[in-house]
Amino acid sequence: MNLDAIVAALRADFAEAGDPARAAAMRAYMKERFPFFGIPAGARRKGQRAFWNRTAGGPPDRAALLPLVRRLWREPEREFQYAAMDWLDRRARHLTPDDLPLIEELISTRSWWDTVDILASHLAGGILRRHRDLASAKVGEWLDSGELWLQRTALLCQLKWKTDTDRDLLALAIDRTRDSPEFFLRKAIGWALREYAKTDPGWVRAYVDRTPNLSPLSRREALKHER
Numbered sequence: 247m248n249l250d251a252i253v254a255a256l257r258a259d260f261a262e263a264g265d266p267a268r269a270a271a272m273r274a275y276m277k278e279r280f281p282f283f284g285i286p287a288g289a290r291r292k293g294q295r296a297f298w299n300r301t302a303g304g305p306p307d308r309a310a311l312l313p314l315v316r317r318l319w320r321e322p323e324r325e326f327q328y329a330a331m332d333w334l335d336r337r338a339r340h341l342t343p344d345d346l347p348l349i350e351e352l353i354s355t356r357s358w359w360d361t362v363d364i365l366a367s368h369l370a371g372g373i374l375r376r377h378r379d380l381a382s383a384k385v386g387e388w389l390d391s392g393e394l395w396l397q398r399t400a401l402l403c404q405l406k407w408k409t410d411t412d413r414d415l416l417a418l419a420i421d422r423t424r425d426s427p428e429f430f431l432r433k434a435i436g437w438a439l440r441e442y443a444k445t446d447p448g449w450v451r452a453y454v455d456r457t458p459n460l461s462p463l464s465r466r467e468a469l470k471h472e473r
Contacts, residue, residue, distance in 0.1 A: 260283045
């Protein structure tokens with residue numbers, strides 16, 4: 247099947263599984279930014295597995311996946327972007343630095359937190375965790391971009407790194423964005439610190455204490471689980 251045929255067949259499956267009332271609620275939750283079919287995540291993933299087993303005997307391999315992801319990203323309904331991320335995530339361990347331009351393209355296109363946060367923490371972050379020598383330059387590039395969602399990626403790419411976290415790089419990303427009035431950057435700062443506090447609460451508390459110009463939102467989120 248070519249890409250157009252795959253998308254048409256998947257669209258038919260999504261339309262059959264959709265719930266207009268749920269679609270309206272999902273659209274409202276996303277601030278009316280995207281149309282939805284109205285499919286719960288679990289049912290959608292189950293349907294995606296059945297779709298690939300029926301049409302190709304299993305999910306696409308890497309060669310077929312990357313052009314498919316780009317094609318799905320152009321579709322208006324948000325479930326197509328979720329499907330693209332699901333299939334990318336299945337092959338996350340096999341992604342390389344050569345795939346970062348695609349991930350950056352996805353981050354910067356049809357952007358909202360529901361896609362950016364997964365792309366940043368699971369996919370871009372996973373690549374940089376396996377290629378630590380690239381992390382500093384790439385985070386610097388995202389910070390210099392002036393683009394909100396790439397800057398959020400710079401803050402969230404180490405979210406799952408735990409003891410592998412480069413604290414100096416995390417502090418740099420925060421220091422470069424903490425004066426921004428953007429809600430999504432202030433929230434990401436707090437989230438990144440709160441997540442790292444599960445690994446090193448002392449460092450997070452010390453950083454917050456010595457950084458008086460953190461926004462109230464960032465500070466509150468960073469210390470949310472402190473006893």
